[in-house]
Amino acid sequence: MPSSTVENYLKAILHLQGEGRGSTTVGEISRELEVTPGTVTIMMRHLKARGLVAYEPRRGLSLKPRGVTEAMKVVRRHRLIEAFLVEVMGLDWSEVHEEAEILEHVISDRLLDRINEMLGEPTHDPHGDPIPDRNGVLAKDRAMPLLDAAAGRYRVVRVSDEDSALLEWLNEKGVRIGEEFEVSDPDRAAGVLELSRRGGKRVQLGLQVAGQVFVEAVA
Amino acid sequence: MPSSTVENYLKAILHLQGEGRGSTTVGEISRELEVTPGTVTIMMRHLKARGLVAYEPRRGLSLKPRGVTEAMKVVRRHRLIEAFLVEVMGLDWSEVHEEAEILEHVISDRLLDRINEMLGEPTHDPHGDPIPDRNGVLAKDRAMPLLDAAAGRYRVVRVSDEDSALLEWLNEKGVRIGEEFEVSDPDRAAGVLELSRRGGKRVQLGLQVAGQVFVEAVA
DNA sequence: ATCGATTGTTTGAGTCGTCAAGATAAGTTC
DNA sequence: GAACTTATCTTGACGACTCAAACAATCGAT
Incomplete structure (x- = not known):
């Protein structure tokens, strides 16, 4: 091992x-x-x-293929653990990455299976990252960085999980996985981009941040 | 650390x-x-x-005192994890010792606190071992080995957690923490001792096994 | 095509936890 | 108390992982 x-x-x-x-x-x-x-x-x-x-x-x-397989196992453990920590343990999505970095190396198969069952074989973790299946196969998503999105209507499907300050901020602003927003054209000069929710609340993001938020166009 | x-x-x-x-x-x-x-x-x-x-x-x-404190922290983590694995994750009490041996060294304080809350600050783990409090103080119990018990009525309060085959067997026979039994005088020649439940079912244990089961007299 | 910067490799060393095997001290037994 | 047994200690070594610093190759640009 x-x-x-x-x-x-x-x-x-x-x-x-x-x-x-x-x-x-x-x-x-x-x-x-x-x-x-x-x-x-x-x-x-x-x-x-x-x-x-x-x-x-x-x-x-x-x-090499064997390396990919091994790496995917770790990713699967990481993401299942993150999902578990949020769904079952009630931790915040900004806290779980660090915890999972440690636990991913020590959790037993038995416990991982149990987690998988308890969560109903989830396909995505709390940040929207896909969870590899038992064979290490990963569902593809069509997400693009918010940064590259033309003006229009989009759904948030994934957020980088590594910056916990960002995650806290997004959470506070109500930018969560699955939420839909009207996106303005980025104002490159100001370095800013605006999201507005159906309700009306607007959120301004720096373009830096917009590169870490991934979206999918809504039909 | x-x-x-x-x-x-x-x-x-x-x-x-x-x-x-x-x-x-x-x-x-x-x-x-x-x-x-x-x-x-x-x-x-x-x-x-x-x-x-x-x-x-x-x-x-x-x-030395600092060594005791450190050791007690580990014991606390171990036992809280065992309790969590049984109560929340639904593992069998025979499986959790091994898992806890690993997790006790890596779990964060945050997660441990969360576990402690979820379980309502438990005082005993699934095998009846007392859980040290945050200051490392351990509740004493008055348990004696079943082996040393005179004939009479007893409640099971603790079982050694290290032998998982024993734990499985006890579970199968209905010998669980909190259960009460009528205990016969040990038959030293046969090397056997008998428990009988109110209902009537009898269980024979070897004296070896009886040394690993701890009981308290019932008034 | 040579210079300088960038990137990558080598070497020597240190830490942690471990073992094997030989040396020594402390019982035990006659 | 001499001989034997057992417990403990010492020494030298190793495997995994790391760094610092010296060295080497490659790339880009003039």
Whole structure:
């Protein structure tokens, strides 16, 4: 079984390679995990020896199928735990990411199954991230960053789970998963974008923030 | 903060010194934790340097007050987690010890508080072991081993949580915390002792087993 | 196509927890 | 009290993970 450390590397690689080019680099991983590049190099040799990543020195790297499978298991645990902490334990969605970062490495299969049942085999976590199924298969969503949305009507489907201050703020403003808003064209000069709810309440977001909120057009 | 390993040593010492003489030895710890005596010696030096144990080479050792406090925190976490797993998650009392052995080292204070609230600040875990309060104070019970009980009427108040086969068996036979039974004099020759419930069902236990079940006389 | 910046690799070292095996001290038994 | 047994301690080593710092390759731009 992979150690917690190995699990964290796999998760980081999955995350980084999953944004475009399909591969990542030592430097990116080192920044993501806040370890020195030398440490990453050594770990990559190790992961290569275990058949989890494809790695050629100085050429970048990517997960091999077995690495993807392992990483998906961790992601599944993470997201089920987040859902559990919100739904059953009543924690706030801004608190659960950190907790899940720890528990994802130690929870037993038995307990995870129990959680899955209690929640009715959920497909998404509290931030709208899809939960991989038992085989590591992930439902795709068609979400786009709010930042890229033309003016129109949209539903919030996903929010980045890593910045808890952002999550608290969104919660306070009533920007939650599933809510629908009328979106204005971004005012690039002001660096601001406006959401308005059917009721009327308006919310202004910085474009930075708008990049972390993902939406789907409403028909 | 103590590492998981240190927590396990403290818990083991608390457990071992808590049975009589108030102190324990390197050998006992080494057997309890299944590590070699040399490993224990090194850890004892370490714990002594941290002010957690009183240790003089070859003279045995015991927890200092700070060590007791730390150990009690771990015991509290362990027992609250066990209670949670049974009450909320619906696991069987025979399954929860192992799970709690792992989770006790990683659960956050926030989550532990939440568990404590959800359960209504319980005083005992599912095996009848008392849960230390926030200050590490433990309610005493007057339980005696069933083995030492004279014939009479008794209530089961506590069962050793470490042997899951025993727990399953007891559960199957209806021997649960809080149940009352008429206890026969032990038949030392046969190595057996009999419980009978008001209804009439009888249960035979080996004396070995009877040493792990703790009871209180009923008035 | 060479310079400088960026990125990645290597090397040497440290921490934590562990074991194996040999040395020593403390009982026990005759 | 000598011999044997058991408990404890010491030493040297290892595996996992990490860093710091020296070194090497690559890339981009002039």
